[in-house]
Amino acid sequence: MKTASLLLVLLMCAACLTAVAQKKLTTIDRAALAQEVRTEFLHCWNAYKKYAWGHDGLKPLSKTPYDWYSSTLYMTPLDALDTMILMGLKEEADSTREFIATHLSFDHDMYVKNFEITIRMLGGLLSSYQLSGDERLLKLADDLGTRLLPVFKSPTGMPYVDVNLKTGAVRNPRTNPGEVGTLLVEFGALSKLTGKKQYYDIVKSAVVQIYNRRSPVGLVGTWINVETGEWVDADSHVSACIDSYYEYMVKCSILFGDQDFKKMWESSILAIKTYLADETPTGLWIGHADMNTGKRTKTWFGALDAFFPAVLALSGDVPTAARLQESCFKMWNKHGIEPEQFDYALMDVPNDPKWERYFLNPEIMESAYYLYQYTQDPRYLEMGKVFFEGLKNFCRCDGGYAELKSVKTKEKSDRMESYFLAETWKYLYLLFAPPETLDFKHTIFNTEAHPIRKTW
Ligand code: DMJ
Secondary structure, eight states, X not given: OHHHXXXXXXXXXXXXXXXXXXXXXXXXXXXXXXXXXXXXXXXXXHHHHHHHTTSSEEETTTTEEEOSSSSOOOHHHHHHHXXXXXXXXXXXXXXXXXXXXXXXXXXXXXXXXXXXXXXXXXXXXXXXXXHHOOHHHHXXXXXXXXXXXXXXXXXXXOOOSEEETTTOOEEOOEEOHHHHHSOHHXXXXXXXXXXXXXXXXXXXXXXXXXXXXXXXXXXXXXXXXXXXXXXXXXXXXXXXXXXXXXXXXXHHHHHSOOHHHHHHHHHHHHHIIIIIEEEETTEEEEOEEXXXXXXXXXXXXXXXXGGHHHHHHHHTOHHHHXXXXXXXXXXXXXXXXXXXXXXXXTTBOOSSGGGGOBOOOOHHHHHHHXXXXXXXXXXXXXXXXXXXXXXXXXXXXXXXXXEXXXXXXXXXXXXXXXXIIIIIHHHHHHHHSOGGXXXXXXXXXXXXXXXXXXXX
């Protein structure tokens, strides 16, 4: 009898919890939020068109344009194009695509950053080509790929940082695993779509060069010289300069079915879990360690590191991804918006104002989106809503959305990077949008959120 009543109480509790969960679901109006995100995207896009049309980007406080180099590469329109397509902004997307197809030229005597141009522009051209079928975009991608390839002509095969688009001259041999290892989703897709094998082979062997230089404990450092092959900074972490090196191991193993990347990921994640992961009273974090000894050097995590739950989830480890995302959420909630760096031993920004900045980064939204895809847990919709509120409250301005000088004071700074339109708004929109908006299971996003499908 006693057991029967206990069972009844338990069943009633379970029913209550389900009701709470359902109620929670009904408090999130996904359709309304998707619509609102779209409106905010348009606020940024219209500001760009009004104040910075034809340039790489917009400074939203002074309402003035900026370019990265001596000639514009139309970075914001190209980065934003597939977001418009996915949001169903057909007229905007069609006219932007037409403008890019008829105006964009890479025939400029200027040095560009290989990594940034690959993830933003090559990635953007390939995804918009796949989404629109416009062959002119594939032609532009092929032209860009050809102009970038000389960057790999170093003694080790790892790319220099900069390459001249016209002459093929290269400069700056000091690079990092992120810039070497985050090129193959784009060059590999270009290779498959054009039938030009060299794109895949040259870029893959550069990644292998970094991987082969991992330490005896299986970690990589932050800076390496592509001419000598020597590490020049042994700090190991999953933050800026290393982050997407790991991301592309998982993504390339899925997109190209390349087993070498599967093996690289398996040995790397083991080293990350052994030496970088940090179980603390506030939850799971990924900190810093010396690449050679594996010894903990810093208890820092940051806005960029928040991509890691998405990668863990994509690799099949949803439980660890979910735990890490809870830590990311704590980082966000400390000041209502996330800082560039967070010391999880202090549970606050490290004591230096330079780490208080927020660059409109998308990674934490990206991870919420992935986790929602795998779990359908409304918790991630709730998180998305909190992120959206934070952005609107602290970054919105008349001329678009602005980065923050400090998440503590909320003082703004005059910059809105193109990835804010390519990534941040896209992941937030996809989190709330109907599932048919994008076939998640058959899509690999490059690190700039440009969706690539295996059509080959
Ligand atoms: C983007 O350009 C890419 O996501 C890159 O991999 C890392 N940082 C920015 C956004 O934070």
